[in-house]
Amino acid sequence: MPGFLSFVRDQYATLELPRPSTNISDATYIVTGANTGLGYECAKHLFQMGAGRIIIAVRSRAKGEAALATIRRETGRQSVGEVWDLDLSSLDSVEEFSKRIQQLDRLDALIENAGVAMGKFQTLEGMEMSLYINVLSTMLLALRALPKLQESAHKFGIRPNLVIVSSNTALDDNIRLSADQIDGDVFDTLSTAKVFDVMTQYPRSKLLEIYAVRQLASLFPVSESGVTINAVNPGMCYSELDRNGNFRLRLLMAIMRALLARSTEKGSRNLVQAAFAGSDSHGSYFSECRAKNEDLPTWITDKDGKRVQEHIWADLLKRLESTGHGVDIASLRAKK
Template sequence: MPRVFGFIKDQRTNLPVPKPPTNIADATYIVTGANSGFGLECTKHLFRMDAKRVIMAARSRCKGEAALTAIRRETSRPNVGEVWELDLTSPDSVEAFAKRVRTLDRLDALIANAGVVMANFQMAEGIEMSLLVNVVSTMLLAFRTLPKLQESARKFGVQTHNTIVTSNSALESEMEHNIDSLQGDVFDGLSKEKSFKTMVQYPNTKLLEILAVRQLASLLPVSEFGVIVNAVNPGFCYSELDRNVGTMAKVGITVMRVLLARTAEEGSRNLLQAAFAGPESHGAYCSECQVKERDVPAWITNDVGKTTQKRVWLDLLKRLDTIGHSIDIKALTTK
């Protein structure tokens, strides 16, 4: 019950619109999943805050362009913004996107918001689809954009951000042994149709994200590399994330939304806070527009949790290598 009361309290917390960095008029931001939900609202804020360049990553160029047109009209900034195609179901699409990122003169933050909830079991690239989208492709994008973030931090004397959007559902007590109890490879263990349940798999993917973020941050001291890596929870909001869930789950979510949900705009404030936050957020969990490491349970931070974290990390790198998208961690973490 205390966790339930804490969730209700969090949902009713008044979230401020974060104050942008003083250099935002010179800054470049990438927002994935930018044509709807949190990504759309986050993008609108960046326009209103006078960010110099905002790149909207969207799976559908048509939907992305429609969203950009609306944002330009709403914010009276007709010459700002661009849409780049990004399909997280395809690692090759991630690589093509990252190749374009390398042509940028600077990158101040990647806000990796795009994700999926799968109602039905589906395999892609040898693993379950939401594992591919939410974890493998999302982290591949994080890895591939790191050099540009590092370069920008060094060249412009700023701290850049690699912000991954996660969920507080990953921190629930029933999640404690979902990963460490698996036999063999983590991604294989979570890709079995007979044990697939939508409202378990989604938190699993978000837990894997948190563990990967914490491990990556541990290898990249901000004082040396200038890049802040963090994970952010937008909270329970009205969004399109549940568009793929089954009828019964959707009914339950609808009822909860009526009682407790934030708007997508309110949720997007959390994304901005994490993308503007200081070194205290490095490797941390952010929620309610603040660093909330106190919400991270001991089973993640203790010795068992750290062992699981390293296991997830190694399995992630092995998976990327297996599908032909190897990561040179030594190169990324050597100054």
Template sequence: MPSFIDFARNQYTHLPIPEPPANIKDATYIVTGANTGLGYECAKHLFHMGAKRIILAVRTPSKGEAALATIRSETGRKDVGEVWELDLTSLDSVEAFAQRVNKLDRLDAIIENAGVVMTKFQLVEGIETSVLVNVVSTMLLAFRVLPKLQESVGRFGIQTHLVIVSSNTSFQDNVKKHLEKLPGDIFDALSVKKSFNPLVQYPITKLLEIYAVHQLASLRPVSDTGVIINAQEHPKREAETSFKLFSPGLKAMARTVRSVKLKSTVPFLLLYPRDVPAWVTNETGKRTQKRVWDDLLKRLESLGHGVDIEALTTES
């Protein structure tokens, strides 16, 4: 992690906006958690860039429709955009959403931005809510839409993207130590009320997410599939609860999306992928990565949402 001075200085780094891909006018994109925050800004930017089809995946359709109406008004693209329901607290909702995705003619990218910060302990399907939403459901969706991304590569001769939005708050030493001390099954250990710590729970879910994405990308390399799979430790929007959790001082440093010319005032902090510590990718990190992966697949199987890894790892 950078020093605090470097971290504060980074908030004022100039961030140029890259040019859109040449084929974006034919492209289909999905953004989860698209009714608010950077998910909303991402969707709006895709409108500005001229993408043909943009799907806002949201938990509450009415909020999605309101967001879509605003985006259409601001971009002048009145006939573009769709709202699809996706509730990451329900694995059945994830499966239904994925089935709908697989009926699309084409998918260029899915940006899995949706996530949750929990200040109070709550179980859903026997799993602590932030672990379910940020890790289990997010990865299940990744597994289920990967075939459509691969199909689109072959059918349209394009390179597609599976992007899972993470955070390098997960790279704090106390998060690493907390994960290393968890006994037995990781998902069981993180779903015990007496050990729930809101200051650690969110970052550790993001660390589990990063390990899972790294493992998936190692099994399905872009050289084989044409699908770029990555966890993006991006300029993370700090929700009001997140600011309260981590530090009120962070809000004072947060810049706005307007400052990088995306025409909005959503606060976020700049967190850089170059700060990935060695312990994430070294031999110890690889063992932890395999542990996370095995426990994740075991949990999905036990919940009736198993993943055929052999099918995922067979070249198309």
């Protein structure tokens, strides 16, 4: 992670609102976790930019409908937008959602914003909750959406985007995972009460996301898939991310936000930028509304980092297989 002074400078950087390079009146976008926070603001931007079809993916339909009603009222686009159910704490829900994706005529971008920061140790199907939601479910959705993104690229001559929201907290040296630390299954290693720490578990889940996105991008080059895949850091923003946190986490976040946070709307500009990013950015880490791979520490990008990345990816695929949600990467790569 960049030094503290660089972090402060970045927090106060001017973030220009991105603009699509082409007319998006026929385009379809999905934003997960869009009933509040960054996802809400991202979806609202897409409404204002004239996107033809915008799908708000949420766990609570009532909250999703309320958010959509507000966006429609504020943008004046009463006939645009739809709410789809998605619960990332259920892989079956991810599968049902993914089936609906395959029925779309086209998909121009999937913006995976939904995530959690846990304030206490809790497991789901033997995996710590934030790892389950932020990594396992998020990457399953990405993999299941890829066929539609690839199909859209070749059918409509477009360059769809797969965007996964991560965090610069994952880049701190204290979060680093070395090969010997994850000897064995990484999800088992990080899913014990002994290892769990409220201050490090969320960043660790986001680090696993970054590794997974980099591996996914390497397996699906734009020249073959037609899809641009990136991870994006929205920066420290006012949000409800720590709503599940304990008092210590919420207090620390309240202090940090009071001093340094950018508005949720400004943070969401990073998501929009990544959703419109060109193919030359493929596999990048986005921050401050641009591909900013120089922020990645060498322990992510060097040979040892690559070995850790491949280990995490293998464990991810094994975990999906063991839960009955296996992914055939070879078959997926063959799809056009």
